[in-house]
Amino acid sequence: VRIVLVGFGNVGRTLAAILADPSPYAGLKGLDVSVVAITTGSHGTLANPAGIALGPALASFERAGGFTPADPDHSGLATLEVLTRLDYDAVVEMSPLDVVRRGEPAISHVRAALERGRHVVAANKGPVAWSYRSLVELAARTGARFLHEATVMDGVPVFNLARHGLRGATVLSLEGILNSTTNWVLGAVEQGRGVEEAVAEARRAGVAEADPSLDLDGWDAAVKLAALANAVMGGELLPEDVERRTLASLDLDRVRGCPARGRRLKMVAAARRDGGRILGRVEAREIPLDHPFALVEGTSSILRITTDLAGSISVVEEAPDLRTTAYGVLSDLMSLAD
Amino acid sequence: VRIVLVGFGNVGRTLAAILADPSPYAGLKGLDVSVVAITTGSHGTLANPAGIALGPALASFERAGGFTPADPDHSGLATLEVLTRLDYDAVVEMSPLDVVRRGEPAISHVRAALERGRHVVAANKGPVAWSYRSLVELAARTGARFLHEATVMDGVPVFNLARHGLRGATVLSLEGILNSTTNWVLGAVEQGRGVEEAVAEARRAGVAEADPSLDLDGWDAAVKLAALANAVMGGELLPEDVERRTLASLDLDRVRGCPARGRRLKMVAAARRDGGRILGRVEAREIPLDHPFALVEGTSSILRITTDLAGSISVVEEAPDLRTTAYGVLSDLMSLAD
Numbered sequence: 001v002r003i004v005l006v007g008f009g010n011v012g013r014t015l016a017a018i019l020a021d022p023s024p025y026a027g028l029k030g031l032d033v034s035v036v037a038i039t040t041g042s043h044g045t046l047a048n049p050a051g052i053a054l055g056p057a058l059a060s061f062e063r064a065g066g067f068t069p070a071d072p073d074h075s076g077l078a079t080l081e082v083l084t085r086l087d088y089d090a091v092v093e094m095s096p097l098d099v100v101r102r103g104e105p106a107i108s109h110v111r112a113a114l115e116r117g118r119h120v121v122a123a124n125k126g127p128v129a130w131s132y133r134s135l136v137e138l139a140a141r142t143g144a145r146f147l148h149e150a151t152v153m154d155g156v157p158v159f160n161l162a163r164h165g166l167r168g169a170t171v172l173s174l175e176g177i178l179n180s181t182t183n184w185v186l187g188a189v190e191q192g193r194g195v196e197e198a199v200a201e202a203r204r205a206g207v208a209e210a211d212p213s214l215d216l217d218g219w220d221a222a223v224k225l226a227a228l229a230n231a232v233m234g235g236e237l238l239p240e241d242v243e244r245r246t247l248a249s250l251d252l253d254r255v256r257g258c259p260a261r262g263r264r265l266k267m268v269a270a271a272r273r274d275g276g277r278i279l280g281r282v283e284a285r286e287i288p289l290d291h292p293f294a295l296v297e298g299t300s301s302i303l304r305i306t307t308d309l310a311g312s313i314s315v316v317e318e319a320p321d322l323r324t325t326a327y328g329v330l331s332d333l334m335s336l337a338d
Numbered sequence: 339v340r341i342v343l344v345g346f347g348n349v350g351r352t353l354a355a356i357l358a359d360p361s362p363y364a365g366l367k368g369l370d371v372s373v374v375a376i377t378t379g380s381h382g383t384l385a386n387p388a389g390i391a392l393g394p395a396l397a398s399f400e401r402a403g404g405f406t407p408a409d410p411d412h413s414g415l416a417t418l419e420v421l422t423r424l425d426y427d428a429v430v431e432m433s434p435l436d437v438v439r440r441g442e443p444a445i446s447h448v449r450a451a452l453e454r455g456r457h458v459v460a461a462n463k464g465p466v467a468w469s470y471r472s473l474v475e476l477a478a479r480t481g482a483r484f485l486h487e488a489t490v491m492d493g494v495p496v497f498n499l500a501r502h503g504l505r506g507a508t509v510l511s512l513e514g515i516l517n518s519t520t521n522w523v524l525g526a527v528e529q530g531r532g533v534e535e536a537v538a539e540a541r542r543a544g545v546a547e548a549d550p551s552l553d554l555d556g557w558d559a560a561v562k563l564a565a566l567a568n569a570v571m572g573g574e575l576l577p578e579d580v581e582r583r584t585l586a587s588l589d590l591d592r593v594r595g596c597p598a599r600g601r602r603l604k605m606v607a608a609a610r611r612d613g614g615r616i617l618g619r620v621e622a623r624e625i626p627l628d629h630p631f632a633l634v635e636g637t638s639s640i641l642r643i644t645t646d647l648a649g650s651i652s653v654v655e656e657a658p659d660l661r662t663t664a665y666g667v668l669s670d671l672m673s674l675a676d
Contacts, residue, residue: 018647025647027506149503155648157503164502165487165495167672168365169665292654295630309356309363310493310669311662314654316630324649327507331648334505 004037007094015326020054039079047075083112090119103130117142121332123150129223132230150328154320162232169307175270176303181208181215218244218282225269235278242280342375345432353664358392377417385413421450428457441468455480459670461488467561470568488666500570507645513608514641519546519553556582556620563607573616580618
């Protein structure tokens with residue numbers, strides 16, 4: 001598979017490092033991937049139809065903070081030009097999520113590839129959250145595949161579980177703890193820290209991003225919930241239609257007082273059917289200590305899927321790292337061979 | 339799909355009831371199944387190439403405690419004769435597990451169908467636990483499929499999760515609470531009941547079978563662990579090679595003393611790689627109360643899958659019923675259409 005990487009942040013570089021040397025991972029033996037372009041929003045582009053040498057590209061990117069004309073495969077093409085002009089089999093969309101632009105420019109990237117019949121593996125949640133149905137229809141028309149396993153819960157195969165494991169069952173509702181930063185910060189607040197102090201700690205621990213507002217305002221969870229509702233419940237839920245409670249709106253004394261009452265306050269993202277529609281909320285819930293959600297600490301996450309026929313199934317991800325997100329992409333790349 | 343049902347116990351009858359009237363389940367709309375034979379070990383056989391009327395068959399079976407010559411489609415064929423002589427597309431193996439006979443006669447049933455190139459959907463764990471590799475090889479030779487989602491954790495798609503969701507990842511170890519009866523009885527013992535009293539209660543609650551010894555002796559968990567090790571870890575673990583602790587070997591005071599020390603005693607089935615082999619154990623473990631395994635109550639179950647690339651993923655099934663096991667079979671039947 002000849003692939004284009006869009007975005008070269010933490011996940012992209014972790015993926016490139018695994019692809020540069022997959023030998024420690026026995027299961028990747030069958031993976032035959034050649035990266036023919038790496039393109040970023042503001043850190044330059046590399047392109048080489050014979051395949052980019054990933055080790056040197058990684059080293060040079062980290063040294064210079066981006067690709068420069070000094071790189072052997074340096075290209076002047078912008079991302080959309082790469083996707084519409086170059087030859088490739090699949091694109092891996094890993095550009096940063098832009099909530100204000102409602103998933104753009106990632107949606108245009110995905111569309112450009114699908115229109116040419118090229119497969120898409122999305123780690124960016126925007127296209128699944130804002131344009132799922134039209135992109136799936138486009139893919140069906142051109143014979144391409146639109147996969148997006150890494151968009152929610154990193155490498156936990158929530159979308160594959162629903163697609164391959166819940167055939168014939170109807171998902172009635174979903175609820176989960178889907179945002180690491182909020183969950184991490186709530187844990188620290190529970191132990192007595194202030195929100196700002198906790199956020200600073202989360203940033204130092206590499207959990208929160210430089211600007212964690214998308215997490216703290218519930219946008220990250222709302223976008224993930226919309227992605228799940230669209231792909232797993234067959235709905236059309238937009239992130240902006242998800243009712244959001246922000247971390248700032250919480251009474252910190254209530255957070256701290258919960259454990260004494262045998263409870264913990266958690267931010268839960270929940271979607272349920274209401275007639276033909278799907279309603280979504282990101283809300284603070286008091287969880288009893290003997291409920292599985294109460295055990296989800298720090299960067300771990302959980303999703304509970306309630307169905308008509310298959311009962312109630314939960315999946316839990318424990319302490320993911322960058323490799324598990326990169327794995328979500330790898331898993332999709334391996335599925336393309338089907 | 340023209341199917342044969344082997345075994346007509348609780349799961350078989352629940353499946354037949356759903357197939358008789360799938361209209362409450364929107365997701366089953368695409369399911370096109372005709373039951374051309376129902377065959378049991380000692381409760382008779384029905385066969386009709388045009389499809390058995392399932393409603394009347396269920397009613398008559400429950401009235402008479404089996405099929406009788408009074409049934410319109412009554413047949414004198416034994417199970418193996420049905421499988422080798424009649425025409426069908428797939429067999430659903432739901433006969434009772436026989437540990438003493440190491441999975442027979444179910445293994446012969448599966449083999450008879452696969453040899454004729456007919457698909458197999460197994461709810462009986464024996465074939466996956468004792469003969470996985472040879473059956474998979476046979477299926478590959480004849481172009482048939484051997485599916486077995488309902489064998490472990492009912493309708494929770496553990497095998498589909500591993501097959502479709504963990505591509506490229508290597509499963510390093512598995513651990514789970516896989517046997518309902520033991521878990522239910524341990525909970526009652528913790529609350530002060532004796533083992534016999536608790537078993538009697540479990541029987542009355544419909545959790546334990548009339549003869550629960552396979553559960554209490556750890557055989558059921560060992561067979562499930564072997565099935566998982568074979569199909570998910572690519573090993574060749576036999577149930578008799580799983581080290582087993584029985585419930586009878588536990589010190590009841592230790593079970594009851596655990597909560598005071600912030601722990602619960604749970605029977606955990608665990609498999610791990612040891613060089614080229616896979617080692618399996620069913621053992622009593624003291625689980626801290628803030629560990630997800632401590633929350634698994636009664637008939638619920640959990641499986642934790644630790645991988646090289648995808649991190650550590652757990653799946654939890656909450657309070658299954660007969661319908662969720664029947665769903666495991668339905669899910670496989672729907673996969674056959676791929």
